[in-house]
Amino acid sequence: MSILVLADLHEGQLAGATAHVVAAAQAIGGDIDVLVAGEGVQAAAEAAAKLDGVSKVRVADNAVYAHQLAEPMGALLVELADGYTHVLASASTTGKNVLPRLAALKDVSQLSDVIAVDSADTFKRPIYAGNAIATVKSDDALKVITVRSTGFDAVGTSGSATIEAVDTVVENSQSSFVKEELAQSDRPELGGAKVVISGGRGMGNGENFKLLDGIADKLGAAIGASRAAVDAGFVPNDMQVGQTGKIVAPDLYIAVGISGAIQHLAGMKDSKVIVAINKDDEAPIFQVADYGLVGDLFEILPELESKL
Amino acid sequence: MKVLVAVKRVIDYNVKIRVKADHSDVDLTNVKMAMNPFCEIAVEEAVRLKEKGVATEVIAVSVGPKAAQEQLRTALALGADRAIHIETDERAESLAVAKLLAKVVEEEQPGLVVLGKQAIDTDNNQTGQMLAALTGLPQGTFASEVAVDGDKVNVTREIDGGLQTIALTLPAIVTTDLRLNEPRYAKLPDIMKAKKKPLDVKTPADYGVEVASKVSLLKVESPAERKGGVKVASVDELIDKLKNEAKVL
Numbered sequence A: 001m002s003i004l005v006l007a008d009l010h011e012g013q014l015a016g017a018t019a020h021v022v023a024a025a026q027a028i029g030g031d032i033d034v035l036v037a038g039e040g041v042q043a044a045a046e047a048a049a050k051l052d053g054v055s056k057v058r059v060a061d062n063a064v065y066a067h068q069l070a071e072p073m074g075a076l077l078v079e080l081a082d083g084y085t086h087v088l089a090s091a092s093t094t095g096k097n098v099l100p101r102l103a104a105l106k107d108v109s110q111l112s113d114v115i116a117v118d119s120a121d122t123f124k125r126p127i128y129a130g131n132a133i134a135t136v137k138s139d140d141a142l143k144v145i146t147v148r149s150t151g152f153d154a155v156g157t158s159g160s161a162t163i164e165a166v167d168t169v170v171e172n173s174q175s176s177f178v179k180e181e182l183a184q185s186d187r188p189e190l191g192g193a194k195v196v197i198s199g200g201r202g203m204g205n206g207e208n209f210k211l212l213d214g215i216a217d218k219l220g221a222a223i224g225a226s227r228a229a230v231d232a233g234f235v236p237n238d239m240q241v242g243q244t245g246k247i248v249a250p251d252l253y254i255a256v257g258i259s260g261a262i263q264h265l266a267g268m269k270d271s272k273v274i275v276a277i278n279k280d281d282e283a284p285i286f287q288v289a290d291y292g293l294v295g296d297l298f299e300i301l302p303e304l305e306s307k308l
Numbered sequence B: 001m002k003v004l005v006a007v008k009r010v011i012d013y014n015v016k017i018r019v020k021a022d023h024s025d026v027d028l029t030n031v032k033m034a035m036n037p038f039c040e041i042a043v044e045e046a047v048r049l050k051e052k053g054v055a056t057e058v059i060a061v062s063v064g065p066k067a068a069q070e071q072l073r074t075a076l077a078l079g080a081d082r083a084i085h086i087e088t089d090e091r092a093e094s095l096a097v098a099k100l101l102a103k104v105v106e107e108e109q110p111g112l113v114v115l116g117k118q119a120i121d122t123d124n125n126q127t128g129q130m131l132a133a134l135t136g137l138p139q140g141t142f143a144s145e146v147a148v149d150g151d152k153v154n155v156t157r158e159i160d161g162g163l164q165t166i167a168l169t170l171p172a173i174v175t176t177d178l179r180l181n182e183p184r185y186a187k188l189p190d191i192m193k194a195k196k197k198p199l200d201v202k203t204p205a206d207y208g209v210e211v212a213s214k215v216s217l218l219k220v221e222s223p224a225e226r227k228g229g230v231k232v233a234s235v236d237e238l239i240d241k242l243k244n245e246a247k248v249l
Helices: A017-028 A042-049 A063-068 A070-080 A093-105 A207-219 A227-231 A297-307 B037-051 B066-078 B094-108 B127-135 B188-194 B235-245
Strands: A002-006 A031-038 A056-061 A086-090 A110-114 A122-127 A132-138 A143-147 A162-165 A175-182 A195-199 A222-225 A252-256 A273-278 A291-294 B002-006 B009-011 B033-035 B057-064 B082-087 B112-116 B139-149 B152-159 B162-169 B172-176 B199-202 B215-221 B230-232
Touching (some): A002 A093, A017 A086, A017 A143, A031 A063, A031 A070, A042 A056, A042 A162, A063 A070, A063 A093, A063 A175, A070 B127, A086 A093, A093 B127, A093 B139, A093 B152, A207 A222, A207 A252, A207 A297, A291 B235, B002 B037, B002 B094, B009 B066, B033 B037, B037 B066, B037 B112, B037 B139, B037 B172, B057 B066, B057 B094, B066 B082, B066 B199, B082 B094, B094 B127, B127 B139, B127 B172, B139 B162, B230 B235
Parallel strands (some): A002 A031, A031 A056, A056 A162, A273 A291, B057 B082, B112 B172, B139 B172
Antiparallel strands (some): A122 A132, A175 B162, B009 B033, B139 B152, B152 B162
């Protein structure tokens, strides 16, 4: 078995999700190479070389791979995939964007959002918004897989893999980068945070989301939101937790003013401990919450902040 | 230019699904079906492009059992001009659907193909990307804004850290995110008119595409149930429980 992991980058740096994907690769077993592709990615390559279990880091550093646009990334992966039995990437927006292109160009299926490895060809993945878990077996010669990072614990960083340059440069005249608007935040990244506090429609407006700030600061938590809160324009959509947003599985998830629709539960029900704060004691969120507090969030949140 | 829009018939998003007792799959007998929500957004975007004068014709296409014609009629009622149904009772995976759609693209030569970013049943998020790869066209996935400008289209994409805008040469493939638009409802007169719009029925064999895949579904299970928790009476009790019982603070 020989596995290629596509490294996930965030603003040119190695994203935390990569260490989880390497863990999934270890569960499959075999030689693990990591591909770091982008522009100005030497630091990311060095970080990838430290991940436990990685034997080689391959670096494609070229302007054509900047922002990891799908067309050049797909073409690069097709060039490099020969000789590997598995190609893995995290189920981030980049992995989801790029990997199906590789699969189609190699005429194989892709397995998306894998949460467990049964064997080198058999995997578990959630379907129907996480309301069922499918066990699937792939007989394709090349297995193309995106990994749900919350399904695997990150590997350590005591490795020392070799780093080698990849000279392959592909052409891309079809797509170009125009601009990026990234949400700025000092808080931990939503996908990897140990504690997440999320607000829903019950927050009433965007201004009230500030009630979560103090608590998030005290707990070192990331702030999330339900789709209702995003659609109502309270907060930007990259804060959305759910089937169509981010999937999180923190140690502690605090849902404030969130009813608990199927779509939202799909994104957080694997959290270790769930706390629900809601004034409606019939809200479905209480059926999954370990600790529920029925009451007015506008009274509870300031009290909680002062007592933490 | 022509706009091609792909729609899928799936279980209604409000339905609480049941896993079959023999764990072979999810039970879909007598369950309410509907158009996949992301596909509705794709249809709406295509119809808006027509209303703006960018698109000259909107063609809806679906791969699936005979009943998928209901969803194509819905697309026609929402403003699509004609429909193509590729009928198969087999479980068509993303790759097979993408291959079939690639044949339709070859035949119809649309300027833009719009798909949903994922179907809410399989949650794959693959078909649009695979279609782009097979047709050799550029892709704008998870779109929250689509602006056609001459021979280019600017697509604003929802990415993990925020938003990214890319420019693609036309023809191109776009997949829709939820915030792209708010789909309209079909009015009764439009539903009546839709019954008279053309709907071609084809089979995968007509296109020479093999639907079977090398991925087999071994088992479908319900996820581990979370144990019902407790309600606490006060903030103090909550903090105490989190510190001493759950030990997460």
